[in-house]
Amino acid sequence: MTRINFQNPAYLARGNARQRRAYRALQSLGVFRILRAYTPILDGTIPLGIDIRGSDLDIICAARDLDAFARAVTDAFGARPGFHIQREVVKGIESVIANFDYGGFPIEIFGQPKPAREQNAYRHMLVEARLLEIGGERARRAIRKMKRAGLKTEPAFARYFNLQGDPYEELLRLSRLTARELRTTLRR
Numbered sequence: 001m002t003r004i005n006f007q008n009p010a011y012l013a014r015g016n017a018r019q020r021r022a023y024r025a026l027q028s029l030g031v032f033r034i035l036r037a038y039t040p041i042l043d044g045t046i047p048l049g050i051d052i053r054g055s056d057l058d059i060i061c062a063a064r065d066l067d068a069f070a071r072a073v074t075d076a077f078g079a080r081p082g083f084h085i086q087r088e089v090v091k092g093i094e095s096v097i098a099n100f101d102y103g104g105f106p107i108e109i110f111g112q113p114k115p116a117r118e119q120n121a122y123r124h125m126l127v128e129a130r131l132l133e134i135g136g137e138r139a140r141r142a143i144r145k146m147k148r149a150g151l152k153t154e155p156a157f158a159r160y161f162n163l164q165g166d167p168y169e170e171l172l173r174l175s176r177l178t179a180r181e182l183r184t185t186l187r188r
Contacts, residue, residue, distance in 0.1 A: 006125065007117070009042050015049065022046050022057055025103025031059060034076045035109070038063050041116045043125050045153055048132060050140055052147045056099075056106035060119050063111030066096050073098045073109055082106075091120060120172060127175040128157055130182060135160065161186060 004011045009032060012023035022042075026032065032040050038061035045051040063069035066087065073096070074085055080100035088095055090112070098109040112119055132139055139160055146156035158167035163174075174182060 006047055007041055018051060019046060025105055029102050035061055038069060039116050041122060043121045048128055050143050052144055056108050059109045060116045060121050061111040062116045064113045066094060069111045070096045123175045124154060124171045127171050131157060131161060
């Protein structure tokens with residue numbers, strides 16, 4: 001399977017119907033252009049094609065200056081329906097989280113003073129993509145079913161792939177493995 005460059009949202013334009021809708025909404029909103037200084041990356045279940053009804057568009061950003069980031073997000077999107085912004089400590093890192101609705105999607109913009117490619121959410125998504133390559137359509141269907149039953153994404157992956165311990169930490173551990181090591185670990 002061809003690896004997707006998740007750092008460039010253009011892959012969505014060639015994806016499934018929901019991914020194409022998401023791409024049009026994000027392009028219309030201009031979020032990648034507006035937040036370009038914060039290296040935004042679309043993260044989560046929609047890029048992986050395991051989204052369910054109500055799944056949001058998660059955009060992670062690198063924001064060294066959280067005050068400036070919060071102002072930029074509020075200036076750009078503060079008038080959108082359902083807009084709400086807050087500061088929160090996530091896994092020991094102060095973060096800014098904004099939520100609003102646009103184009104039929106709930107949108108979440110998340111900023112941390114850490115490169116987006118190094119944030120846990122992105123690392124989770126990359127290893128989840130690798131796991132889906134291994135598990136194929138069967139894994140994709142089973143994970144969607146678990147999500148529809150109320151399980152969050154990372155616990156659903158942990159259950160399907162029989163991962164022990166904290167699902168979030170286990171996925172981070174797996175994200176450091178080579179393809180061979182990942183397959184060997186899953187066979188155990």
